[in-house]
Structure formats: structure tokens, C-alpha cells
Amino acid sequence: MKKTQNTLLIRYRNLKGWVLSSQVVVAVLLTMVYPIVFSLILSFTDLKLSLGNIKFIGWSNYIWIFGRDSGFFQALLVSMGFSAVSTLLQTVLGFLIAVMLYFMSGKLQSFFKTAIYLPVVLPSAVVSAMWIMMYAGDEFGLLNIIFGLTNPPFQWLGTVSRSFIAVVTANTWRYLGITMVIYFVNMNAVSKDVIDGAKVDGANKFVIMMRIIFPLTWSATTMNIIMSMIGGIKSFDLFYLFQTNANLTYELTPVSVLIFRAGLGNAQVANIRLALSVTMSLTLAFILMIITLATNKLMSKKGDE
Amino acid sequence: MALRQYKKSADILTKIFLGIVLAAIAVTVLFPLYYVLATSLKAYGEYVLNPLGLNFSKLIFKNYAEVLGSKNLLGATLNSITVTVTGVVLTVVFSALAAFAIGVVQFRGSGFLYFIAISTMFFTGEMTYVPMYLLYNKLKLLNTYGVLLLPYLVGIPGLGIVLGANFIRKIPKEIHEAAFLEGAKLRNVFVSIDLRLLLPILSVVAIMTFQSVWSDFFWPMISVMGNRKLHTLPLMMIGFKAADASMYGQYCAGLTIMTLPIVVVYCFFSKYFLQGMSAGAVKG
Structure with missing residues (x-):
């Protein structure tokens, strides 16, 4: 193997290596192996938050989840719908903004890039607070002030569909920078000769964008779609904070929030069955894994053609 | 032309x-x-x-004076600073050690460890929180300072390993070879060669960790909700609802205190942020 060629003269290499990375070993065991294995075991028990006696109850938790009154499927639908719309928006807008940046240059380019990426680094508590103030349904709601809708104040979170659009908008505002930067980095890796050649041949910017840049940054599209999709399905912060601080309708409860509310998020109810929360977590992790693998396979095939 | x-x-x-x-x-x-x-x-x-x-x-600064004058918010700010500093220092140290071990020492099993570190990207705290909660509960650590800090002692420095090990592998191996042939000790090589070379990578790790620890409200919410003294800034801000518009000034002052450090760091080091993000994306 190629490793042996590069080997340096280090005495007791294996021992020293493991000692140096012992923290990683402990971390992997404690924060990865233990939770996964323990979750698997717990998912077959009736563990309650009150931590009384634990019984093994077979597949009951799984059967309950896939039954009607668990709300799991409704929540999964919310997560997936949210994920699909957000992914579409982020990918299309991210691409367009990256192209615009690409055709600019110098200081302005880096200013816009830095500005549009800024929300990505903000704490989610701040992002949700800002948008709750934007959507506030009284005469101090920012959007109501801007659009002059103070009399009577418009209820931006008044219906389910409005609330859905509201959360998607806030989420897109927050994460657009990531898709944009990934596209931007990939665009700059496209050889300038190709684009200059097209320009000489008389191609305009739109043609260059659609026929050259878009196909040549396909790997960025793949990465963006996978990332936004997974991020969307796992999405927790905004939904949860909107529900607790802005009365976002409970019809818009995504899986991650359902999992939390079925477990510690509802700590007042001591007889709540923690095992159900764990089982849903595992199921969600499994679904995510399948989706990632499937998307990766689908998109890479298309890229080969 | x-x-x-x-x-x-x-x-x-x-x-x-x-x-x-x-x-x-x-x-x-x-x-x-x-x-x-x-x-x-x-x-x-x-x-x-x-x-x-x-x-x-x-313009007035009264809102800030009032907010910082209230014990709760000042305490939360101090807690946030303690947790963030601890998190950043521990993560950077462990990243450096692990990157050196995997990239330079290349012991048997390092490839496997590298693979594991990458695959951690798939799990988020929200998915493994119940077992971790039960563990800390058993250890009677819930609602103590330890439970806020421990996750960073036993956190997997995934970003540091991926960025660091890859970076070290690209260094011409003659540099290390020469040092070892002259009988340099592992410790000395680490301190005087690799730690210096890794500095830009460790800066990326530090900044990304700073951002994520400073912003995290989920783990504090799970682990120290019951002890007001241990609330961090994000945990405090999510519990604070501006009851009516007369509180907006103070509320926004609190939000600004929480946002300002990140925005300042971001303005100076936006390059590092972008670098860390794209590396994180490649991992995922």
C-alpha cells in the first residue's frame, strides 16, 4: 500500500498515534457509538421521562409511529414540503446571485458576497427574533410599517399557508449565502478560456450562463441540493422558535420539532414516553440516509451524461 | 484585442x-x-x-445600560463567554493533536479514524440528545456548569481533522523526514513544525467553533434549563418575549450584544468563514 512508502521514521508509531488521538477515540465512543447503540436498544422499550422501570415491548414503538395518530407522517410531510420549496428557492436564487457576482469584479464583488453571506453566521435565536419582529401582526410589525398595512394590521402568520411562506422566506434569507458561495467557488474554477472563447464567438451573458456555467457547475448543484434538502428536513430552530415565541400554528410542526416535543421538550409531563422520541429520531436518521444516497446516485448519473 | x-x-x-x-x-x-x-x-x-x-x-445607550444592569443578562453573557472560550480552546487543541496524529504519525487505524470523523457530519445534537441527556442525568451533572462544558471535552473535532489532516498530507514529506532523521522528538516536531504550519487551519477551526458555540441554544436548553444562573445568552434570548413595543429597545439591545461579537469577527475574517463552510460542505 502507498502508506508504507511515505512512512517516516517514528518509533512506537502506532502507540504514539493512538495516544495522540485518544480524545477522538473517547469522543467517538461517547458521542457517536453510545448514542446510536443505546438509541437502538431504547427504541424497543417503554422508557418514560420519569425513568421508572423499563420494559422491553418489541416493535410497539415503531408500529405506533407508523400508525395514524402519531402525527409522524403529517410532520414528515411538513418537513419534506418545506425542504423541497426551500431547496428550489435557494438553488435557483443562489445560482442567479452567484452568476451576477461572477460577472462583477473587484471590491464591489467581495462586498456583496460578504453581505449576502452574513446571515449564515448569525445565531438562530437572533434570526428568529428578527423575523418575528418583521412579521409581528400589530402596528409595530416591520413589514406592516414598510407596506403601510397598519390599519388594520396584516396578520403575516394568520393562516397556515401564509405561515409556511413566512418560515420559508426567513429560512431562505438565512441560508441563501451558502448556496451562493458554493456556486461562486465552483464558477471561479471554470476555465476562463472556455468563457472567453464563447464571448469571441458572440455568445451573450445569458447564453454563457445557461449553456456553459450551469453545466460546468453541476457538482455545485448536486452539493447544494443535497445540503439544502437535508438541512430542510432536519430544520428545527426556526420552526421551534416561531412556535414558542410567535404562535406559529401547530399544523406546521416538522419532524424534528415533533421529536423534541415527544421527548424532553415536554418535560412537564413526566409519563411521556421518551422511547417514542428516540424511535422517531432513528427513523428520521434512516430516512435521511436513504434520501442522501438516492439523490447522490441520481444526480451523479445525470452529471455523467 | x-x-x-x-x-x-x-x-x-x-x-x-x-x-x-x-x-x-x-x-x-x-x-x-x-x-x-x-x-x-x-x-x-x-x-x-x-x-x-x-x-x-x-441616539441613546440607556437600553444597553438597563439590559447589562440586570443581573440575568450580565450573568448570561459571562456564561456564554466562558462556554465559548472553553469550547474554542478545547476544539483547537484536539484538532491540532488529531490532525498531527492522522496526518504525520499515520498510525495503523488512522484512516479509519479519519473516516469516522467525516461521518459525524451526519448526526446532529437534535438526534442524539436523549441518550446524552440520560447519561448526564445518571452522572448527576444536569444543571451544573460541567454539563455546559463537557460536550466540548468529548466532542469530535471533525472539521479540524478533515481540514488539518488533508493539509498536512500536502506538505512535502522531506520537511518531516529531515527532522526525524536528525533524531528530533515527536513532541518537538509537533510544536516547532506542524503547529506553525497548521496555524491557518486552526484559525478556521477556531472561528467556526466560536460561531457555533456562541450561537447554540439547543444543548443549554436541554441541559441547564432548570438553573437560571447557568443560562447562556441564546437560551436567555429565546425565553424572552418582548411583551409589547415598549420593551423593543431593550430586547434589541440584548440581541445586539449577542450578534455584535460574531459580526465583528466575521467582518475581519470572512475568508475563514467561507473556507470553513465549504470544507464542511465537502464533508457532508
Whole structure:
């Protein structure tokens, strides 16, 4: 193997290596192996938050989840719908903004890039607070002030569909920078000769964008779609904070929030069955894994053609 | 240069158009931030009269004084600083050690460890929180300072390993070879060669860790909700609802205190942020 060629003269290499990375070993065991294995075991028990006696109850938790009154499927639908719309928006807008940046240059380019990426680094508590103030349904709601809708104040979170659009908008505002930067980095890796050649041949910017840049940054599209999709399905912060601080309708409860509310998020109810929360977590992790693998396979095939 | 001639007026027009569109987007993106900052600097009366604008002669810092004067928020700020500093220091140290072990020492099993570190990207705290909660509960650590800090002692320095090990492998191996042939000790090589070379990578790790620890509300919410003294800034802010508009000034002051450190660091080191993000993306 190629490793042996590069080997340096280090005495007791294996021992020293493991000692140096012992923290990683402990971390992997404690924060990865233990939770996964323990979750698997717990998912077959009736563990309650009150931590009384634990019984093994077979597949009951799984059967309950896939039954009607668990709300799991409704929540999964919310997560997936949210994920699909957000992914579409982020990918299309991210691409367009990256192209615009690409055709600019110098200081302005880096200013816009830095500005549009800024929300990505903000704490989610701040992002949700800002948008709750934007959507506030009284005469101090920012959007109501801007659009002059103070009399009577418009209820931006008044219906389910409005609330859905509201959360998607806030989420897109927050994460657009990531898709944009990934596209931007990939665009700059496209050889300038190709684009200059097209320009000489008389191609305009739109043609260059659609026929050259878009196909040549396909790997960025793949990465963006996978990332936004997974991020969307796992999405927790905004939904949860909107529900607790802005009365976002409970019809818009995504899986991650359902999992939390079925477990510690509802700590007042001591007889709540923690095992159900764990089982849903595992199921969600499994679904995510399948989706990632499937998307990766689908998109890479298309890229080969 | 035919290309030069082809450009010119049409090109300038497109550039102006692009500039306007991008400026509009940038304004939309930055507006909520401006609003929070502006509101935090206004008295309530001024806010009611002029909720969007900013009258420079009427700026006040009273909201900040009041917010920081209340014990709760000052304590939360100090907690946040302690947790963040601990998290950053531990993560950077463990990243450096692990990157050195995997990249330079290349012991048997290092490839496997590298693979595991990458695959951690798949799990988030929200998925493994119940077992971790049960563990800390058993150890009677819930609602103590330890439970806020321990996750960083036993956190997997995934980003550091991926960035660091890859970086070290690209260094010409003669540098290390020469050092070892002359009988240098592992410790000395680490300190005087690799730690220096890894400095830019460790900066990326530090900044990304700073951002994520400073912003995290989920783990504190799970682990120290019952002890008000241990609340961090994000945990405190999510529990704080501005009851009516008269509280907006203080509320926004709190939000600004939480946002400012990140924005300042971001403005100086935005390159590192972008680098860390794209590396994180490649991992995922």
C-alpha cells in the first residue's frame, strides 16, 4: 500500500498515534457509538421521562409511529414540503446571485458576497427574533410599517399557508449565502478560456450562463441540493422558535420539532414516553440516509451524461 | 484585442444593472440587522414616532445600560463567554493533536479514524440528545456548569481533522523526514513544525467553533434549563418575549450584544468563514 512508502521514521508509531488521538477515540465512543447503540436498544422499550422501570415491548414503538395518530407522517410531510420549496428557492436564487457576482469584479464583488453571506453566521435565536419582529401582526410589525398595512394590521402568520411562506422566506434569507458561495467557488474554477472563447464567438451573458456555467457547475448543484434538502428536513430552530415565541400554528410542526416535543421538550409531563422520541429520531436518521444516497446516485448519473 | 472592443457600452450597462439588483438584495439582507441595531439605540418615545429611521442626535445607550444592569443578562453573557472560550480552546487543541496524529504519525487505524470523523457530519445534537441527556442525568451533572462544558471535552473535532489532516498530507514529506532523521522528538516536531504550519487551519477551526458555540441554544436548553444562573445568552434570548413595543429597545439591545461579537469577527475574517463552510460542505 502507498502508506508504507511515505512512512517516516517514528518509533512506537502506532502507540504514539493512538495516544495522540485518544480524545477522538473517547469522543467517538461517547458521542457517536453510545448514542446510536443505546438509541437502538431504547427504541424497543417503554422508557418514560420519569425513568421508572423499563420494559422491553418489541416493535410497539415503531408500529405506533407508523400508525395514524402519531402525527409522524403529517410532520414528515411538513418537513419534506418545506425542504423541497426551500431547496428550489435557494438553488435557483443562489445560482442567479452567484452568476451576477461572477460577472462583477473587484471590491464591489467581495462586498456583496460578504453581505449576502452574513446571515449564515448569525445565531438562530437572533434570526428568529428578527423575523418575528418583521412579521409581528400589530402596528409595530416591520413589514406592516414598510407596506403601510397598519390599519388594520396584516396578520403575516394568520393562516397556515401564509405561515409556511413566512418560515420559508426567513429560512431562505438565512441560508441563501451558502448556496451562493458554493456556486461562486465552483464558477471561479471554470476555465476562463472556455468563457472567453464563447464571448469571441458572440455568445451573450445569458447564453454563457445557461449553456456553459450551469453545466460546468453541476457538482455545485448536486452539493447544494443535497445540503439544502437535508438541512430542510432536519430544520428545527426556526420552526421551534416561531412556535414558542410567535404562535406559529401547530399544523406546521416538522419532524424534528415533533421529536423534541415527544421527548424532553415536554418535560412537564413526566409519563411521556421518551422511547417514542428516540424511535422517531432513528427513523428520521434512516430516512435521511436513504434520501442522501438516492439523490447522490441520481444526480451523479445525470452529471455523467 | 478583439475581445476588448467587443466589450464596452453594452458591458457597462449590464454591470450597472447587475450592481443595482445586487444592491437591492444586499439591502434586503442587511435591513433586519440595521433595524435591530437602530431600535436598540432609541428611547421608546422616539421609536414610536420614527420606528424605521435613525435620528443621530437622539441616539441613546440607556437600553444597553438597563439590559447589562440586570443581573440575568450580565450573568448570561459571562456564561456564554466562558462556554465559548472553553469550547474554542478545547476544539483547537484536539484538532491540532488529531490532525498531527492522522496526518504525520499515520498510525495503523488512522484512516479509519479519519473516516469516522467525516461521518459525524451526519448526526446532529437534535438526534442524539436523549441518550446524552440520560447519561448526564445518571452522572448527576444536569444543571451544573460541567454539563455546559463537557460536550466540548468529548466532542469530535471533525472539521479540524478533515481540514488539518488533508493539509498536512500536502506538505512535502522531506520537511518531516529531515527532522526525524536528525533524531528530533515527536513532541518537538509537533510544536516547532506542524503547529506553525497548521496555524491557518486552526484559525478556521477556531472561528467556526466560536460561531457555533456562541450561537447554540439547543444543548443549554436541554441541559441547564432548570438553573437560571447557568443560562447562556441564546437560551436567555429565546425565553424572552418582548411583551409589547415598549420593551423593543431593550430586547434589541440584548440581541445586539449577542450578534455584535460574531459580526465583528466575521467582518475581519470572512475568508475563514467561507473556507470553513465549504470544507464542511465537502464533508457532508
